[in-house]
Amino acid sequence: MLNREEAPPKTDAQGPGSLAAARRIHAACERFEADWKARPRPRVEDYLGVPDDPDRPHLLEELAGLEIELRISLGERPSAAEYLARFPRNAAVIARLFDEPELDPGLGATEIWPPPHRDGAHSAASASASASTSAPPVQGQRLGKYELIDELARGGMGVVYKARDTALNRVVAIKMILSGAMATEAERERFRREAALAAKLDHPNVVPIYEVGEQDGFLYFTMRLVEGGSLAGRLDRYREDPMALADLIEVLARAVQYANEQGFIHCDLKPSNILIDRDGVPQITDFGLARQASRDDSITASGAVLGTPSYMAPEQASGEREAIGPATDVHGLGAILYELLAGRPPFRMATTMETVMQAIYCDPIPPRELRPQVPRELEHICLKCLEKSPKDRYPTAEALSADLAHFLQGDPIDATGPIQKLRRWSRREPEIVARLSGLALVSLLTELNYRVLSPFPDALAHSSVQMVLGLWAVLTLLFQQLQRRGWQSDRLRGCWILGDMTCLTLLLWIMEDLDTPLLIGYPLMIAASGLWFREGVVWFTTGLAIAGYLALYGHAAVDWGRTNPGWMKPGVLPYGNIYVVCLALSGFVVARLVKRIRVISRYYEMRRVN
Helix, strand or coil, rough: CCCCCCCCCCCCCCCCCCCHHHHHHHHHHHHHHHHHHCCCCCCHHHHHHCCCCCCHHHHHHHHHHHHHHHHHHHHCCCCCCHHHHHHHHHHHHHHHHHHHHHHHCCCCCCCCECCCCCHHCCCCCHHHHHHHHCCCCCCCCEEECCCEEEEEECCEEEEEEEEEECCEEEEEEEECCCCCCHHHHHHHHHHHHHHHHHCCCCCCCCCCCEEEEECCEEEEEEEEECCEHHHCCCCHHCCCCCCHHHHHHHHHHHHHHEEEEEEEEEECCCCEEEEEEECCEEECCCCCEEEEEECCCCCCCCCCCEEECCCCCCHHHCHHHCCCCCCHHHHHHHHHHHHHHHHHCCCCCCCHHHHHHHHHCCCCHHHHHHHCCCCCCCCHHHHHHCCCCCCCCCHHHHHHHHHHHHHCCCCCCCCCHHHHHHHHHHHHCHHHHHHHCCCCCHHHHHHHHHHCCCCCHHHHHHHHHHHHHHHHHHHHHHHHHHHHHHCHHHHHHHHHHHHHHHHHHHHHHCCCCCHHHHHHHHHHHHHHHHHHHHHHHHHHHHHHHHHHHHHHHHHHHCCCCCCCCCCCCCCHHHHHHHHHHHHHHHHHHHHHHHHHHHHHEEEEEEHHHH
């Protein structure tokens, strides 16, 4: 994110009033942020001053950037096209904002990944050229019989307004496609599906649909106005009250069970899609990704990733449409419960790709490790909802509701089990499990060789090897603890790799045998470093592997027992050259693969933004 204290507003350094302008822009940003927290949501347009103000572009850049950051923090997904429609005369400013890597739209927004292709007519440039005709109406305008009163929310696809139905004289919420008349046919079809599916549900905890229509090319539907805001803005209110939190999820689980019984799977349950009315009653909304369990009529191509990366189930993240079912919504409820308990989503990494990979392969950190005051029973319920395999979760939302009812009544819950705990731990800590398992196996084999198989056991060498293995295990536990405390930097990864390489080289040094099978450890370390998806980490690992082998090679090549040392032992040099080249090639291949994956990830990130 942009740091507005370290990076002051951009001003014309040559201008006579640059310092005064910078102070004025800074004051405007502070006033905007304060108004944002006070609600209702302020509009950037109201803080820009007169149109001919020479500092207006600088002020717009700072205010729009601030608004984008605030919206991302609420789980929304701002887009370049949206801001071009609002500020068509400032295309250059908007382009700069959305070229900033800090303004990644985040992982809390619903998306189809890979994103649907748009041709040139739907590019950002076209949005700028035709903003006045393609953008949806804005606050204060009319859409047919509806008078738009206030903007309530924006998401990845739609914008929601508070509106007055002038025919029936009632206040409603009206949702329109964000891209307006420029919406693709797939977006329009998905929008129609959302309205049609929600209209079939009649439940007190599901927002009802009133009307679906189209006006001047703009698709819209109206629904009951829920004025209390979304759960995303109320997380702190529930976090300190486990009983209220459990009761909330239990109510939502019954509503989800009703939708599932009608044949619908929501597929995008998250705090921003749960509205809370003034009486505290939760209501589920946004059926844009919902599908009918009895039909295979999804408008999205097979294999596409549907949902919100930070909350999606593994079967969604891997594009396995046939595996999506009631247990998928159980996972969504578990993700909401997790954020209420832990204060953060279950999965959140720097990019969509890394978050999706985490959703597929890793378990979240147990909530009690982040907040020790979380009730243990609620943690067990939450983690059972978030199991990787659908068959290991609660089979239905009704079963989840029943277990939450047991918790609320003080009865034993069904979500515990030692095998499940061990399986979760092994998935949650793959680095430590892999290393400790490997070290334990090597230690056992070393002990077997020393006690049984070796004709001439060397007690000193044996104890030295076991000491190095113990040191390696201690370093593994140390670095894993640092990583779990939030140390996710490349510096920590580098220290971890350095520790691994040092221990491996010490083992080989003690053995004094370059023909040992443990030499395979160097290329294995290089391959494993690619799982961090950092080219620099791969090359660092490769360099350490080569340096470690050269140290061993030099140690073996120098015969210190002769009066006149024979520097090179017969046959060592050719094999050493070949092995070093193979290590370098392994590093090159893994680094290139990581680079390609990251390029593909950035490509889809850019398409998602634009």
